Amino acid sequence: MKKIRLFTPGPCTVPEEVLIEMARPFEHHRTAWFKELFAECTTQLKQIFLTANDVLIFTGSGTATAEGAIVGCNPTGSKILTIEGGKFGERWGKIADQFGIPAVRHKVEWGHAVEPGVIEDYLKKDPAITSVMVVHSETSTATACDLEAIGRVCRAHDRLLLADCITSAGALPLRIDDWGVDVAITGSQKALLLPPGLGFASVSERAWKVIEQNPQQSSFYLNYNQARKAAEKNDTPYTPAHLLVRGLRVALRMLLDEGLENAWKRVAAMANATRSAAQAMNVEVFSKSPSDSVTALNVPAGVDESKLRKALRDKYGIHTAGGQDHLSGKIVRFSHMGFIDSVDMLGCIGALEHTLFSLGHGFDVGAGVAAAQKVFVERT
Numbered sequence: 204m205k206k207i208r209l210f211t212p213g214p215c216t217v218p219e220e221v222l223i224e225m226a227r228p229f230e231h232h233r234t235a236w237f238k239e240l241f242a243e244c245t246t247q248l249k250q251i252f253l254t255a256n257d258v259l260i261f262t263g264s265g266t267a268t269a270e271g272a273i274v275g276c277n278p279t280g281s282k283i284l285t286i287e288g289g290k291f292g293e294r295w296g297k298i299a300d301q302f303g304i305p306a307v308r309h310k311v312e313w314g315h316a317v318e319p320g321v322i323e324d325y326l327k328k329d330p331a332i333t334s335v336m337v338v339h340s341e342t343s344t345a346t347a348c349d350l351e352a353i354g355r356v357c358r359a360h361d362r363l364l365l366a367d368c369i370t371s372a373g374a375l376p377l378r379i380d381d382w383g384v385d386v387a388i389t390g391s392q393k394a395l396l397l398p399p400g401l402g403f404a405s406v407s408e409r410a411w412k413v414i415e416q417n418p419q420q421s422s423f424y425l426n427y428n429q430a431r432k433a434a435e436k437n438d439t440p441y442t443p444a445h446l447l448v449r450g451l452r453v454a455l456r457m458l459l460d461e462g463l464e465n466a467w468k469r470v471a472a473m474a475n476a477t478r479s480a481a482q483a484m485n486v487e488v489f490s491k492s493p494s495d496s497v498t499a500l501n502v503p504a505g506v507d508e509s510k511l512r513k514a515l516r517d518k519y520g521i522h523t524a525g526g527q528d529h530l531s532g533k534i535v536r537f538s539h540m541g542f543i544d545s546v547d548m549l550g551c552i553g554a555l556e557h558t559l560f561s562l563g564h565g566f567d568v569g570a571g572v573a574a575a576q577k578v579f580v581e582r583t
């Protein structure tokens with residue numbers, strides 16, 4: 204018997220109700236049935252993003268949706284500032300390069316958040332910059348930035364703000380309209396209780412003014428103008444992954460029934476408990492500005508990262524993520540997203556204790572779970 208416990212920062216555990224919903228007999232997608240489904244999902248997504256802006260649904264992962272946004276918001280004459288403090292930030296700069304969009308690629312030390320003042324300096328110095336792309340929660344380093352403050356900077360200097368909210372939407376406090384985020388992007392398989400395959404983007408009026416003047420967009424499938432035209436009729440330009448959209452309605456209903464702010468609190472409690480447990484187990488948290496949707500722990504000296512992750516997987520069914528690039532072998536990442544709660548997190552911390560102990564790490568076994576318990580008790 205092996206129970207699969209996904210603590211990977213995407214894909215994350217999907218509720219049975221959502222899986223069952225997607226297994227039911229279905230209709231064609233050019234039908235009233237699908238249009239109604241699409242309309243309701245669009246409304247729900249606006250509630251998740253806390254926005255009155257248009258929300259688009261794409262078949263494709265988060266990267267596809269981000270590519271469409273970067274290309275759509277940067278017609279000839281544009282220049283983009285990308286903030287690169289991890290794998291995902293770097294990816295957005297690479298997309299700009301590939302499409303020939305002039306880009307200023309600002310590097311941030313991995314595990315640190317960008318200072319909003321640094322972004323402001325770029326915008327003051329370089330009037331040619333027309334848009335800024337930031338990662339709200341940089342999953343590769345488990346680091347969150349102050350998107351609200353970055354929003355203020357971009358508004359003050361009248362630049363478009365594109366935000367990768369792939370591991371923040373539905374997990375961290377995120378207020379698209381209040382914070383002035385022009386394009387917010389997320390994907391189905393992180394905090395939104397679905398398998399991979401859909402991407403979502405909210406688009407402000409300011410962003411539409413730019414996208415509308417950019418009809419070619421060097422892109423056919425990911426053309427935001429085409430997506431908007433179809434969405435106005437609760438439709439998609441091409442065949443959507445309509446079973447995922449069907450699952451989406453149930454998933455978002457669950458999240459909205461819980462209450463968006465309660466979901467944020469659930470995630471924050473799991474993150475706090477994990478950080479507190481780490482301290483009690485003599486394990487360091489990697490990030491200097493930790494995101495609540497995923498925690499990266501430094502692998503303690505003397506412990507083999509691959510043995511640690513393999514034991515968690517083989518013995519307990521706990522799937523984790525390792526580090527990427529220069530962090531490979533150095534960190535292990537635990538997601539707090541998806542259909543999981545405090546009890547799941549306690550179990551995961553307990554398994555981590557067993558495993559660290561068996562691999563020779565010195566600490567007081569039980570201290571991690573006790574520290575986590577304290578956090579959960581204080582928060583209920």
Ligand SMILES: *Cc1c(COP(=O)(O)O)cnc(C)c1O
Nearest residue numbers: 264265266291340342369370390
């Ligand atoms: C997962 C992730 C992505 C990539 O999304 P895909 O759905 O894998 O294309 C981008 N940014 C962040 C922050 C992510 O966590």
